Amino acid sequence: MAGRDKEMLLWSRRESWCQDCQCRWEEGRGECRPGLDLKPSLSPAFILMIILALIRISRGQAEGHPSMAQLSGIRNLFGVCVYSFMCQHSLPSLITPISKKKHVNKLVLLDYILILAFYSLLSFTAIYCFRNDTLMDMYTLNFTNCKIINVAFIRYFLGLFPVFTISTNFPIIAVTLRNNWKTLFHREGGTYPWVVDRIVFPAITLIPPVLVAFCTHDLESLVGITGAYAGNGIQYLIPAFLAYCSRKDTQLVFGSGTVNKHLSPFRHTFWIVFVLIWGFSCFVFVTANIVLSESKL
Secondary structure (H helix, E strand, O other): OOOHHHHHHHHHHHHHHHHHOOEEEEOOOOEEEEOOOOHHHHHHHHHHHHHHHHHHHHOOOOOOOOOOOOHHHHHHHHHHHHHHHHHHHHHHHHHOOOOOOOOHHHHHHHHHHHHHHHHHHHHHHHHHHOOOOOOOOOHHHHHOOOOOOOOHHHHHHHHHHHHHHHHHHHHHHHHHHHHHHHHHOOOOOOOOOHHHHHHHHHHHHHHHHHHHHHHOOOHHHHHHHHHHOHHHHHHHHHHHHHHHHHHHHHHHHHOOOOOOOOOOOOOOHHHHHHHHHHHHHHHHHHHHHHHHHHHOO
């Protein structure tokens, strides 16, 4: 299981972004408006890769012989696993239309089971279909070879699939980040100068990702680093503190005797502490992986 299968988590991130675009909060109006629906173009790409890999395996052309375990991959796996939280981005669009939340916990559980089954199928077909040393970080590029599929349209479609998703998501994410910068440095009753509003904020939003794109092509390390540091705060730290503070605030507003019919099975404070410890462990493991890899130990 260790090895290239961890890059498949990157695809969960991209698809969840596209699903999340279906329902976005429009700034200043407080309403949900339809976004860009990419599911018709995303599903065929995933299904095609699974089918092509299964066909190659069924014909006896499989080259992958994964080992039972590879302990050297555990350090980076901690950082990469953080990207699994992107699956949660589709939950608001799934839960919001439900008027009666009686069975919402079962629905969420079913949603996560389907996500796990789908990406497990994608990962296992990949690691058994391709050799570990030939499996590319960007999984779709493995299908651009004429030996895999001789239909030119499918090869180009799968090869350009990351371009379609990123080019659609990046403007949305960039605008969101720019607005967050504005809110972070907002002065009460003041306005930003034209240079700051139109030049500085867009620049600090666009320049870092462009520099990273030009400086590295190592997606495995990039995913591990961003997952362990930025993703660590997004998935573990912020939700843990948000849950703890919101529960305290709820008790102050509604009283300690109020019963919530939709209480989470993980409502005990132990789980908040566990999440914080797990987040710290991810931070330590990925930092150790970076240090040991650079020192060639």
